[in-house]
Amino acid sequence: MINIFTWASILLIVLMLMLVYRIIVGPTVIDRIVAVNVIGTKSIVLIVLMGIIFDRLAMFVDIAIGYGLLNFIASLAAAKYFKKHHRIDSKNITATEHTAKGATNGH
Amino acid sequence: MSMINQLPFYVVGIPLFTALIIGVLAIVQPKLVRLTGLVGIISGAYASLTLFLTVQQSGTKYYTFGNWPAPYGIEYSVDTLNALMILLIYAVSLLAYVYSLRSVIIEIPSNKHGYYYTLYFLLITGLIGITITGDAFNLYVLYEICALSSYALLASGGKRATLATFYYLLIGTVGACFYLIGVAYLFIKTGTLNMGQLFEHIPSIYFTSSILVAFIFINVGLFIKMALFPLHGWLPNVYTKAPISTTCLLAPLGTKLSIYILIRFYFHVFGPEYVFQVLNIQPFMVWLATLAIIVGSVYAIFHTNYRSTIAFIIVAEIGYIIGGLWIGHPDSIAASIYHILADSLMTLSLFMIAGTVLFYLKSEKTSAFALTFRQLRITSISLVVVFASIVGIPPTSGFFSKMYLIKGAFAMGHYQFIVALLFSSLASLFIFFRLFEAYFYSKPPEPAPSIIKEDRLFTLPMIGVSTGIILLGVTFNYWFSVISRIIPVGLR
Amino acid sequence: MLLGIETLLLILVLILAVVSLWIRDLMSSVVVFGAYSFLMCLIWTGMGAVDVAFTEAAVGAGVSTVFFVAVLFNTTRRIQFNPLDLSAKIFSAILCIGTGYLLMLGLSDLPSWGDPQALVNTNVSKYYIESAYKQTKVPNLVTAVLADYRAFDTMFETCVVFIAVLGIFMLLKKDGREPLKETSAKANDNLIIRVASRFMVPFIQLFGLYVVAHGHYSPGGGFQGGVILGASLILVAMAFNIEFVKQLLSIKRMLLLAVIGVIIFAGWGLVPVFLGQSFLDYSAWAALLPGTGEIMARSHSMLAVEIGVAITVMCGMYGIYMSLVSDGRFDKGL
Amino acid sequence: MILKFNYVIMIILMMLGLWAMIAKKNIIKKLIGMAIFQTGIILFYISMGAKSGSNIPILDYYDRYKPIDAAQYANPLTQILMLTAIVVGVATLGLGLTLARKIYDDYKTFNEDEILQEIKNEHD
DSSP states (O other): OOOHHHHHHHHHHHHHHHHHHHHHHOSBHHHHHHHHHHHHHHHHHHHHHHHHHHTOHHHHHHHHHHHHHHHHHHHHHHHHHHHHOOOOBOTTOOGGGGSHHHHHTTO | OOHHHHHHHHHHHHHHHHHHHHHHHHHHOGGGHHHHHHHHHHHHHHHHHHHHHHHHHHOOEEEEGGGOOTTTSOEEEEOHHHHHHHHHHHHHHHHHHHHHHHHHHHHSOGGGHHHHHHHHHHHHHHHHHHHHBOBHHHHHHHHHHHHHHHHHHHHTTOHHHHHHHHHHHHHHHHHHHHHHHHHHHHHHHHSOOBHHHHHHHGGGGTTSHHHHHHHHHHHHHHHHHHTOGGGOTHHHHHHHHSOHHHHHHHHHHHHHHHHHHHHHHIIIIIOHHIIIIISOOHHHHHHHHHHHHHHHHHHHHHOOBHHHHHHHHHHHHHHHHHHHHHHOOHHHHHHHHHHHHHHHHHHHHHHHHHHHHHHHHOOOBTTHHHHHHHHOHHHHHHHHHHHHHHHTOTTSHHHHHHHHHHHHHHHHTOHHHHHHHHHHHHHHHHHHHHHHHHHHHSOOOSSOOOOOOOOHHHHHHHHHHHHHHHHHHHTHHHHHHHHHHHSOGGGO | OOHHHHHHHHHHHHHHHHHHHHOSOHHHHHHHHHHHHHHHHHHHHHTTOHHHHHHIIIIIIIIHHHHHHHHHHHSOOOOOOOOOOHHHHHHHHHHHHHHHHHHHHHHTTSOOTTOTTSHHHHSHHHHHHHHHHHHHOOSBHHHHIIIIITHHHHHHHHHHHHHHHHHHHHHHOOSSOOOOSSOOOOTTOOHHHHHHHHHHHHHHHHHHHHHHHTTTTSSOOHHHHHHHHHHHHHHHHHHSOHHHHHHHSOHHHHHHHHHHHHHHHHHHHHHHHHTTSOTTOGGGGGGTSTTOOHHHHHHHHHHHHHHHHHHHHHHHHHHHHHHHHHTTSOSOOO | OGGGHHHHHHHHHHHHHHHHHHHOOBHHHHHHHHHHHHHHHHHHHHHHHOOTTOBOSBOOGGGTTSOOOGGGBOOHHHHHHHHHHHHHHHHHHHHHHHHHHHHHHHHSOOBHHHHHHHHHHHHO
């Protein structure tokens, strides 16, 4: 049975495909993190839509909540990483980039 | 349910609960850790002995967890073969544990003994679990229990051990996953994971491609775990760099039990008819085993580091067992199973000797053995005994397994295997004389070294295992009569 | 099951897997791998495997990304150029194509995707679907089979988490306190994150408890709830600092709780042995729990073992994160 | 082909992971490959237990007291097996990352070639 919810889901996946372009090309890591985060957000909607399609919405909302909460933690970890390591482009990273010097400047 | 009926649970449950109790004691009261371990392992050994005798008397024992009938719950089915292997595991781990009581103090920082022994007992739990279980997926979980605890135990040996263990982790995961893929192909065609039920279903799908794929993947996965010749790359690095306390437990049992699982899968899942008649790969497998023996022996000769030599001797011995199994003659199969017992004891003895020499003389080079023969009396006696068994001199156990392997190979016309066996015997003899000649041809250092009194906790298990090797040989009639009952009717 | 959506997602997943392996920067690689796990979670949901999806969302997308970042945090994300090693590349490619070909060989025989009549769906699993509720009064069949029929597997699965955290402690934990190489900047200098976490953490923990307790009726259970609880502690550790979170749950207490979780599970299963039944036979608990029949005893026992699982998993995730991020010193982290 | 599309993707994913484990020089990449390899297997199991037109394996309130048609609910058994496999996977990943961390401490690099070079230098 194909109804509006199925179409909405397919549309969301097509949107995800567009984000994959940003993930592949994205010159810096930050671009990629943002793209991945948007995929994560769309996934939450998609889970709820699937719940409607399966006609068991109550079961899927739990997953969506859990998903959203944990997505936040992964993003926070990445953000914290870049608070310490300021280099966001991957080009020309030198071997000493991770040492103490890089950590403390900027404060 | 009486105590006797609970025995299949006890043999797994005792090490599990010992590990958990040690896990608590490690934090609360570290002094009691070692004593608890000793109590646990002795009571487990007692349970396994009782189980072995019971199974001998009253036949296969079944135990269902949660009281669910067989294909729905997880079932243990203990036949003579399982009971024998569990007895072996307890014998080896008891000796290895006693040995480790001293060696852990040397090798592991004192604040980590609690963690070490918790993992040690979980490893024993896993080893027993994979032996006894009757469920193909439960086997995977327990394999991972073994694997994960062994990674942690092996990697605690320092810088090089970490790298070797990292590769072992990758390849071990591949092995376990290949096994899981094989099980998936069986599962998708039969819808069950219980080994007994799989055995009933499989004749109906003998000629499909999925059972062939399942067979190949389960085999390759287990070959990786047992380090059969082309897939043995991980073994020498891991076993030469890891702490002796760990290798004493893992080296005798880890690879051998994978062979045992393979035998179990051949006999009780795929069925001997499928393995030896429907598939026509016997000559290929025997050649592979022959190559394993030759390559292992050649590498063993060329290494001067004692532990590397042992590692390659293990590779060759795996060739013996796999070759004997695939020859398919009742004599050679019985010899293979018997050799699992003999080789476990031999490997244990070799690594204990390696440890003692390393701890007292701080060297693993062949030249150190000149001093060994002068200074470490019991160690050198054990060395003679174990090499007698590896070379195959009666009345040690190695002689009988070799004799029956040759008998079986001769009957089936696999002459290259016999040549490889003899070559490997010569190679071991050569290795032994290289260790021994150092004693004769090197000048005794001035002043003459005094005899070191070896620690009781080192000598006791070494004497135990040497006695075991000889005893196993002397009583080989009994073991062969036990084992010949295990071989399925189709192969007798 | 939704074939169209699934097919699209599978293609997307494949692309992300390739990208994650191809990008020449470890941080990006890890982030893309996180996205890969997100989509895998969607695929499981679409195929009706909600519990697996939940676990994947919690473990794959959430915690394992954090583990990766925690390792990269103290090391490097640099990938340097290697001279092209053609023979190795060709060798591995041949090996993989060979293996893949073997797997394809078995493909022709497999039942098609989503066939309800395949033997895998009609043999043992049919029994579970038809009688699990009657025998255990747990409508979530996955929980029923996980915590009762195949509880023995689950117990060892809990052990696996315990082994992982112990193994990591064994390998990484440092003795005593080494002098710090660098003075840490004020660890908690970000007001927004701090305030946001202060609001979120209680909700996450409440949600985690709900997931553990409600596992009988909805997707979730010990693992998922445990991971969520562990993640809440990780969040505290990231938003404030490690010293702060250690006041909430010290390392020693964490280890003790991890083992106690396994003991709850195994001990709950051991009691029936003393009552003369087989290990993990929860129906024997009917004699001890007042006012329950055998069926309800099974149902309640499942809750008990799930609590054990949740405790171990919570401590496991927390312990792994803490060890990885502070390199076994437990002094400072992300 | 569409009827076995899932298996094809599963095989490609697994081989991709296996290839990364062997051919990639960076040990973190190897671990990512390992994780992809494991998800391939999980995909295999889950998709063999999916049934078209079925619902999630949680009994509806109205279904609980009636005889149940097994075809209406997805196969719970494969899901349980894979729950276990996921947890085993994350535990393996944790240990693998720990080992990688220790290797970095020892050799100051994640690159396999450099590590081997350093080992060679130590021997000389």
